[in-house]
Amino acid sequence: MKKTIDDYYVPWIKPLKMYVSSHIDLAWEKPSLHRMMSNENPIPPSAKVLKTIAKYSKIANRYPDQGLVIRGKLAKMNGLSSPENVVIGNGSSEIFDMIYRAFLQPGDEVVQQTPCFGIYKLRCELFGGKIVSAPMTYKDKKMIYDVDGVINAVTDKTKVIVIANPNNPTGNFMDEKDFIKIVELGIPFVIDEAYIEYAGLKKSQSRLIKKYKNVIITRTMSKAYGLAGLQFGYLLADREVAMKIAASLLPWNVGTITMWAALTGLEDQKGLAKRVKFTNDQARLIEKAMSTIPGMIIFPTKANYVLFDAGGTGKNGDDIISFAKKKGMILRGQKTMYGSEGWFRVTIGTSQENKLFIKTMKEFFGKK
Ligand SMILES: Cc1ncc(COP(=O)(O)O)c(C=O)c1O
Numbered sequence: 001m002k003k004t005i006d007d008y009y010v011p012w013i014k015p016l017k018m019y020v021s022s023h024i025d026l027a028w029e030k031p032s033l034h035r036m037m038s039n040e041n042p043i044p045p046s047a048k049v050l051k052t053i054a055k056y057s058k059i060a061n062r063y064p065d066q067g068l069v070i071r072g073k074l075a076k077m078n079g080l081s082s083p084e085n086v087v088i089g090n091g092s093s094e095i096f097d098m099i100y101r102a103f104l105q106p107g108d109e110v111v112q113q114t115p116c117f118g119i120y121k122l123r124c125e126l127f128g129g130k131i132v133s134a135p136m137t138y139k140d141k142k143m144i145y146d147v148d149g150v151i152n153a154v155t156d157k158t159k160v161i162v163i164a165n166p167n168n169p170t171g172n173f174m175d176e177k178d179f180i181k182i183v184e185l186g187i188p189f190v191i192d193e194a195y196i197e198y199a200g201l202k203k204s205q206s207r208l209i210k211k212y213k214n215v216i217i218t219r220t221m222s223k224a225y226g227l228a229g230l231q232f233g234y235l236l237a238d239r240e241v242a243m244k245i246a247a248s249l250l251p252w253n254v255g256t257i258t259m260w261a262a263l264t265g266l267e268d269q270k271g272l273a274k275r276v277k278f279t280n281d282q283a284r285l286i287e288k289a290m291s292t293i294p295g296m297i298i299f300p301t302k303a304n305y306v307l308f309d310a311g312g313t314g315k316n317g318d319d320i321i322s323f324a325k326k327k328g329m330i331l332r333g334q335k336t337m338y339g340s341e342g343w344f345r346v347t348i349g350t351s352q353e354n355k356l357f358i359k360t361m362k363e364f365f366g367k368k
Helices: 022-029 047-057 068-077 091-103 119-126 147-152 176-183 239-248 256-267 269-290 317-326 351-364
Strands: 086-090 109-114 130-135 137-139 142-144 158-164 189-192 215-220 232-236 297-299 305-309 343-347
Touching (some): 047 256, 068 232, 086 091, 086 239, 091 119, 091 189, 091 215, 091 232, 119 130, 130 147, 147 176, 176 189, 232 239, 317 343
Parallel strands (some): 109 130, 109 158
Antiparallel strands (some): 086 232, 137 142, 215 232
């Protein structure tokens, strides 16, 4: 019998569909809605970045190089010796693809700590991998990394362990000593530092790279640097490891405009400090205002979003999100976990947006 195209797909792609971020689509469709859902930066790119974009757009007829200048800058900023310690990507989401491509075969496992960023699972499954989730511990109104849970989830099929630090959506850091416990397993250990700049690079685990070849740090300029629309991400690792992963790199994966604009962003550390201070101040404001709602559990954040569990208020996360949408803002939900349906997350917006968020929450929860 003649085969159809369905017979030719690799088995692991058959159950998968294109990933659509419906909340982002909605935001583009209805620009009047406040985008408080995707952990973007509310401050547009600086005049310096805009100037660079204009400059390089004039030579957009030329192919980019492999980012030697920006890779050199990133190595230096992170105390590493060479551009070969750095691999750049079309956002850090693409970096996960490269890592998985280098380590996963169909049937292999990736261990993650949940709740966490959805891309770890999505991209893992694309390579025929299986995601294994170890849940954080929810105790005393805190979400705590469960390092033993992560270690116990490891099998001889585990090829990658991934931990976000700080974690999205819980906003907290893992204990220093716990990194060592995981690193010592020798399994490729990806530490996703997408939000590290909000707490400062001193909180980074990048120093582990010098001692452990299995440590891979991922970063993005979509968050504190405010360049989500340009999609610039990178990894830091031991030189040999980085260059092995780079074998999977799609040549010219990062465009000229993006890489030079990203470099301008990196050079503007004063601009970064301003954005970080603004976000951190606004996060404190939101945490404080929300703490006046009886029964609300707030997860103090080290990043640009705050997670809440409204389970104790008797309200449901979906209802909160629908109400907020009617008031003009998109928030992000979190499926039922730990017996609560009250989860939701807000991204820090402009000060007007944050005021609107607080007002909306007070209205919803019946406080003046
Ligand atoms: C924990 C974490 N890692 C990575 C990313 C991806 O960033 P990007 O692909 O924009 O670089 C995000 C985005 O929300 C995130 O929350």
